[in-house]
Amino acid sequence: MTRTILVCCGTGCRANGSMDVSLALTAAVAAAAADANVCCVTETGCSGLCELGPLVRIMPDDIMYYRVRPFDAHEIIQKTVLAGEPIERLLFKDSSGNHVLHQADNPFYGHQKKIALRNVGIIDSRSIDEYIAHGGYSALARALEMTSDEIIREVEESGIRGRGGAGFPTGRKWRSAAVLESSPKYVICNGDEGDPGAFMDGSIMDGDPHSVLEGMMIGALAIGAEEGFLYIRDEYIQAVKSMKKAIRAAEKRGLLGESILGTNRKLYFSVVRGGGAFVCGESTALMSSIEGNVGEPRAKYIHSVEKGLWGCPTVINNVETWTNIPFIINAGGKKFAEIGTEGSTGTKVFALVGKVKYTGLVEVPMGITLRKLIFEIGGGIPNNRKFKAVQTGGPSGGCIPASLLDIPVDFDTLKEYGTMMGSGGMIVMDDHSCMVEFARYYVNFLCGESCGKCTPCREGLRHMQSILTNICSGYGREGDIELLEMIGSTMIDCSLCALGSSAPNPVLTTIRYFRDEYEAHIREHRCPAGVCKALTAFSVNHATCKGCMACNAVCPTRAIVRLNGGFPIITKSCDGCGSCRDVCRFNAIEAVKGGRV
Amino acid sequence: MIQITIDGIPCTCKKGEKLLAVARRNNIFIPTLCHHDGLPGMGSCRLCVVEVTESGRTKVVVSCLYPVRGEIEVVTNSERILAHRKMILALLRKRAPKSDVIAHMCEAFGAPDLPVASFDGGKCILCGLCVRACDLIGAGSVATRTLLKKLAGQGCAYPVAGAGVIAMVNRGTTKSVSTPYDEPSEICIGCGGCANVCPTGEITVTETDDGRTIWGKEFKFAFCKECGELLGTDKEVRYAAQRGGRDPDFLCPACRQKRSADAMADAFGRR
Numbered sequence: 074m075t076r077t078i079l080v081c082c083g084t085g086c087r088a089n090g091s092m093d094v095s096l097a098l099t100a101a102v103a104a105a106a107a108d109a110n111v112c113c114v115t116e117t118g119c120s121g122l123c124e125l126g127p128l129v130r131i132m133p134d135d136i137m138y139y140r141v142r143p144f145d146a147h148e149i150i151q152k153t154v155l156a157g158e159p160i161e162r163l164l165f166k167d168s169s170g171n172h173v174l175h176q177a178d179n180p181f182y183g184h185q186k187k188i189a190l191r192n193v194g195i196i197d198s199r200s201i202d203e204y205i206a207h208g209g210y211s212a213l214a215r216a217l218e219m220t221s222d223e224i225i226r227e228v229e230e231s232g233i234r235g236r237g238g239a240g241f242p243t244g245r246k247w248r249s250a251a252v253l254e255s256s257p258k259y260v261i262c263n264g265d266e267g268d269p270g271a272f273m274d275g276s277i278m279d280g281d282p283h284s285v286l287e288g289m290m291i292g293a294l295a296i297g298a299e300e301g302f303l304y305i306r307d308e309y310i311q312a313v314k315s316m317k318k319a320i321r322a323a324e325k326r327g328l329l330g331e332s333i334l335g336t337n338r339k340l341y342f343s344v345v346r347g348g349g350a351f352v353c354g355e356s357t358a359l360m361s362s363i364e365g366n367v368g369e370p371r372a373k374y375i376h377s378v379e380k381g382l383w384g385c386p387t388v389i390n391n392v393e394t395w396t397n398i399p400f401i402i403n404a405g406g407k408k409f410a411e412i413g414t415e416g417s418t419g420t421k422v423f424a425l426v427g428k429v430k431y432t433g434l435v436e437v438p439m440g441i442t443l444r445k446l447i448f449e450i451g452g453g454i455p456n457n458r459k460f461k462a463v464q465t466g467g468p469s470g471g472c473i474p475a476s477l478l479d480i481p482v483d484f485d486t487l488k489e490y491g492t493m494m495g496s497g498g499m500i501v502m503d504d505h506s507c508m509v510e511f512a513r514y515y516v517n518f519l520c521g522e523s524c525g526k527c528t529p530c531r532e533g534l535r536h537m538q539s540i541l542t543n544i545c546s547g548y549g550r551e552g553d554i555e556l557l558e559m560i561g562s563t564m565i566d567c568s569l570c571a572l573g574s575s576a577p578n579p580v581l582t583t584i585r586y587f588r589d590e591y592e593a594h595i596r597e598h599r600c601p602a603g604v605c606k607a608l609t610a611f612s613v614n615h616a617t618c619k620g621c622m623a624c625n626a627v628c629p630t631r632a633i634v635r636l637n638g639g640f641p642i643i644t645k646s647c648d649g650c651g652s653c654r655d656v657c658r659f660n661a662i663e664a665v666k667g668g669r670v
Numbered sequence: 671m672i673q674i675t676i677d678g679i680p681c682t683c684k685k686g687e688k689l690l691a692v693a694r695r696n697n698i699f700i701p702t703l704c705h706h707d708g709l710p711g712m713g714s715c716r717l718c719v720v721e722v723t724e725s726g727r728t729k730v731v732v733s734c735l736y737p738v739r740g741e742i743e744v745v746t747n748s749e750r751i752l753a754h755r756k757m758i759l760a761l762l763r764k765r766a767p768k769s770d771v772i773a774h775m776c777e778a779f780g781a782p783d784l785p786v787a788s789f790d791g792g793k794c795i796l797c798g799l800c801v802r803a804c805d806l807i808g809a810g811s812v813a814t815r816t817l818l819k820k821l822a823g824q825g826c827a828y829p830v831a832g833a834g835v836i837a838m839v840n841r842g843t844t845k846s847v848s849t850p851y852d853e854p855s856e857i858c859i860g861c862g863g864c865a866n867v868c869p870t871g872e873i874t875v876t877e878t879d880d881g882r883t884i885w886g887k888e889f890k891f892a893f894c895k896e897c898g899e900l901l902g903t904d905k906e907v908r909y910a911a912q913r914g915g916r917d918p919d920f921l922c923p924a925c926r927q928k929r930s931a932d933a934m935a936d937a938f939g940r941r
């Protein structure tokens with residue numbers, strides 16, 4: 074039997090040295106080749122569980138190894154590939170200590186359902202042949218035989234909504250562009266993922282670029298466009314390379330260019346590198362940037378579907394939306410609509426990060442509960458700490474508290490609770506997070522990312538920043554909370570673009586769910602989570618302290634000393650960083666009211 | 671023709687007409703700051719917000735940019751709108767603490783005094799009118815566009831100081847209007863277009879009998895060779911001639927007309 078060794082070479086695993094692992098495996102295969110009918114080594118895109126990378130998977134046995142080092146290569150070839158024996162120490166250990174052989178039996182993967190990521194981590198992203206061998210471009214061939222109306226009907230029937238943020242129904246968007254007589258028309262792929270901590274679109278472009286192209290080609294056929302742009306964030310060097318290469322390969326095969334697959338349809342795609350600004354992810358700002366103007370949003374009273382790029386009809390969808398299209402055409406819109414919930418069909422890719430055991434890229438059916446996502450797939454909170462909140466939807470998303478862990482994750486439910494799907498960032502926080510500080514952090518970030526064009530966003534953010542900074546440093550005043558709410562409401566209603574109208578989310582949701590924490594800061598000058606330095610001091614509880622001095626080792630200011638061989642105490646030089654509390658395995662270091670105020 | 675109502679008053683308008691224009695035509699007052707009839711709208715100040723109800727759904731829009739496309743009901747002074755206007759003015763007061771225009775409006779609209787430190791700024795509310803005016807009538811038009819195109823080609827999405835005569839520089843809360851590197855501009859022609867449209871009087875213009883100072887630069891006035899009437903700054907006259915593809919003649923329109931009439935008379939030998 075021929076075996077394939079898949080080596081994850083996504084960004085995360087590459088940072089952990091997967092390229093060396095791949096080289097070592099190739100060398101080991103060559104060395105063993107004499108007596109083997111093996112085997113090829115394939116470098117794939119991100120397999121999702123970056124936390125435990127580099128990942129190596131042996132197919133078709135489906136044996137998955139984690140944290141593989143180059144020196145494991147020889148053993149993998151000799152034992153697993155040639156003799157079919159698993160190597161225990163490289164396997165995943167589940168919560169009860171059992172070794173898990175197959176990917177699907179790992180709870181991280183078991184609950185997932187992959188549509189957008191169907192090929193990511195399975196094929197060599199640089200090879201168009203592998204994509205075709207895995208069924209790629211069959212949807213395009215099918216779409217070429219369909220009328221525009223038939224294509225759009227499938228997309229409408231699938232119920233798919235835009236994966237980039239607002240969740241506008243994709244089919245409806247296409248329909249309104251298709252009915253317009255004017256030409257030229259354009260399709261755009263928004264690959265300007267600017268959320269810190271989000272990497273789903275980058276991983277798709279890097280790990281399965283042809284699926285994005287195929288989706289865009291089908292979209293172009295449906296609306297009658299002959300030109301398309303992929304706007305990719307400048308930092309995604311790998312994704313830019315990979316997409317450019319994919320376009321060239323598709324042109325060579327006659328899938329793009331003068332005549333698609335011998336028909337009289339023309340189609341040209343090109344890559345545009347983003348200006349490196351968060352706000353350019355906003356569709357009108359993005360188009361303005363492609364046109365060569367300042368990347369600032371414009372008023373959207375005439376939809377970009379009618380007057381988009383250079384004033385022409387334009388359909389803009391994000392990376393994940395486009396990759397779903399080939400599946401919808403092949404399997405039928407009905408099939409897609411069966412997955413997920415009624416109002417939010419299909420699956421969604423999330424970047425699960427923060428205080429969760431297994432951080433990484435996951436794709437789950439819409440409607441999954443937050444609890445399942447964080448505790449079953451993500452493995453829960455590390456160090457047995459308590460879950461406090463999860464932020465969804467990127468920097469301008471809101472946070473959801475523990476009491477709402479059982480709500481389903483879909484467009485409308487998240488919105489109802491004050492946050493949003495956004496592009497699918499998910500940041501988990503434990504009980505060592507202060508929610509006021511959390512809000513301040515994101516408002517700070519957004520202050521620098523707002524384009525500054527309109528009053529509510531520019532001035533509102535500056536005011537929020539100043540008020541929140543005051544609260545965190547102990548100068549909060551009665552009435553601050555209400556003022557934050559008022560500013561937030563003006564920002565939501567009156568901002569020019571979605572950045573401004575969603576920017577208050579981190580503030581408003583923390584007020585909604587953690588108002589007492591704000592009040593403790595303002596009225597008692599106390600930070601309940603022990604994060605705001607100006608309000609917090611640390612002390613050692615001698616009843617639980619075991620005297621291990623682990624805290625002493627991490628203290629940057631050497632503030633922890635042991636007097637007369639007794640228990641440690643914290644001296645005046647403490648800077649309030651909280652590292653000692655994080656490192657203490659006996660929870661003997663407590664945050665108390667204190668600090669500089 | 672479309673029938674709409676604004677604050678209950680029936681108004682007729684053309685499809686695509688901006689809501690603000692319809693309201694003004696019907697003597698319904700909506701406050702504005704960044705709107706100017708002669709310049710393209712930008713929707714930056716957000717003071718002109720109103721509530722629009724269309725097929726049962728109500729949303730807040732800026733009237734200066736909102737095109738009427740169907741039967742709608744508009745409310746310009748609901749509690750929600752008034753609260754937003756107050757907040758917008760209150761926020762702007764902290765941006766432009768020295769502006770009497772904003773201070774007066776705050777008083778008139780009852781905007782609260784927010785407990786947040788003001789910018790040490792002057793009067794500018796970053797409405798962007800000056801930049802648009804310079805782009806359209808001043809020397810900014812050509813210079814800005816060519817330079818921005820070039821920069822965009824190099825992957826730059828933001829105007830850099832140096833893009834035009836005046837530009838919005840920086841982004842987010844640190845945005846400001848300025849000449850390149852805050853130095854007197856090379857290409858400004860001193861036409862004063864920017865200062866004329868500025869709603870807050872941020873741009874200072876000082877004039878003497880023979881010149882004008884604006885953006886830290888002095889401009890000599892030019893006068894009509896024949897009658898001595900003021901034509902504008904010397905640079906302005908030259909710029910206008912250059913744009914028209916001729917040499918500057920330093921004549922006022924009346925004298926120019928007279929001269930061509932004379933020339934004509936000469937040519938036909940009636941002198």
Ligand code: SF4
Pocket residue numbers: 613617618619620621622623624625641656657658659660661662
């Ligand atoms: S780490 Fe905890 S138990 Fe160990 S010495 Fe420090 S406080 Fe005591």
Ligand code: SF4
Pocket residue numbers: 611627628629630631632633643646647648649650651652653654
């Ligand atoms: S909080 Fe930071 S600075 Fe203070 S004692 Fe602990 S480790 Fe040292």
Ligand code: SF4
Pocket residue numbers: 803804805807808809810835836857858859860861862863864865884885
């Ligand atoms: S005075 Fe200078 S900056 Fe102002 S509009 Fe005229 S050319 Fe532009």
Ligand code: SF4
Pocket residue numbers: 793794795796797798799800801847864867868869870871872873
């Ligand atoms: S200087 Fe005047 S016109 Fe220019 S942005 Fe500021 S307030 Fe507006």
Ligand code: FES
Pocket residue numbers: 081082083084085086087118119120121122123124126127128433
């Ligand atoms: S990069 Fe390998 S799992 Fe993400």
Ligand code: FES
Pocket residue numbers: 701702703704705712713714715716717718719732733734735
């Ligand atoms: S006047 Fe309409 S937004 Fe400024």
